[in-house]
Amino acid sequence: MLTRREALLAAAGWIAARAGADQGVPAGASGGDELLGALPGKKPLIQRAFRPPNFETPLADLEPIHTDNSVFFVRYHLPNIPRIDGATWRLQVGGPSAQRALALSLRELKGSFEQVSVDAVNQCSGNRRGLFSPRVAGVQWGNGAMGNALWTGVRLRDVLHKAGVAADALEVVFNGADTALLPGTPDFVKSLPIERALDESTLIALEMNGQPLPHWNGAPARLVVPGWTGTYWMKHLTEIRIQPAAFDGFWMKSAYRIPTGAFATARFVSQETSENTPITEMLVNSLITSPTPATRLRRGEPARLAGKAWDGGAGIAAVEVSLDGRQSWREAKLGRDLGRFAWRQFQLPLDTSRSGPLEIAVRARSRNGATQPEKLTPNPSGYHDNIVQTVRVEVS
């Protein structure tokens, strides 16, 4: 028999389903029944918000080393998202610190610049916000506002150099085609420090996992800023401006900020105040994809711990696992290295010779020495949850 909620959802054409599984959190974003909804061209994802669309990848779909385009998470701030005609689309490049203005077509981007690829994690700044305790307001993401893909396109640096970068350039500003409905709503516009924009890893991507970018992930062109959180990865890119001053839009000055000095990540000096500063790099982190709390481990039968580890671009040095309440740690076996910006798979056989509860704790270590902490660093927007990951299962 349907509950009232299920009946309402069924009436509205929804599928009510338990999405993948959670990480043992009793309440919160991944503790209850999750609603799955499919956007056009996507498989059913966890629906955090219908409009603007915010859809999260179920845990089971984060198992492969490349997150499939059909299940890659979707995150928007503004409700008007035009479907862009690639034939007439132009990328405007200019600004006060550009020596000339360009209007590039897709054909020019593909034909006049070296085509390059990078394997990189794209993680929303707010990934896991819904797991914060105490709870923090915002989109209540679980673990799936992230994915790993092979991004192909051109170096942003090559495009900026074609426009000519003046000596006074301080920031590069990016706008996309999505817009607000109300005149008073700030357009979603972001900036990068000039040195990050000129870094060879920063791309204007046209393809994702060997296919043209899906509409919901930024077609026809999006920014790829490996190592930095998703907020900088501007979708449906339309305009790039090189400027000698700090960009003062809402999405830089008032949103996506962390307490100054609270995290050991790259600074964004031109946007920094004594109180807070933009979020930049991802912290070293891990995700257990298997087992889940729903997994039944049979005594004596082979079982395996598996997951992913990533950081802000130093690369993963090791993933350590504890099966005895964090008294001793052993190293998991790492999978193929796809480069320092990609996530790294890990696995470890589990001992199922004794029945009873089994608590598995996982912590990744970066090549820069950083490791996952035991406790959250509180911050008003609920960013940077990279605490040691745990899953509790029963062997019976």
Add this chain to the structure above:
Amino acid sequence: MRLKAPLTAVSAALFGAATVGHAPSAAAAAAEVTDLHEGAGRDLTVGRCIVCHSVEYIPSNAPAMNRAAWQKTIQKMKDKFGAPITDEEAKQILDYLDANYSGKSG
């Protein structure tokens, strides 16, 4: 007041129009949520909020909210996002949200 039908139409106009070209399976298609708790001020709340965003945010954020936090959120929507909400409407919306979606003590 029955909200579902008009909202579906709004949703199709604002959202569906941008998504022509694919044929999702009807059973799994994402859809707008509109069924907030009954109570004084509900229709006003839904009517003002859905101009820019669907209202899943209200129940999903409830555990993080109390009256002061809802007050701050409504003010932010007015001041930072340009939501056309009068002071009298803001008070009714605050009373509704606090009565139905404040999950945090204090």
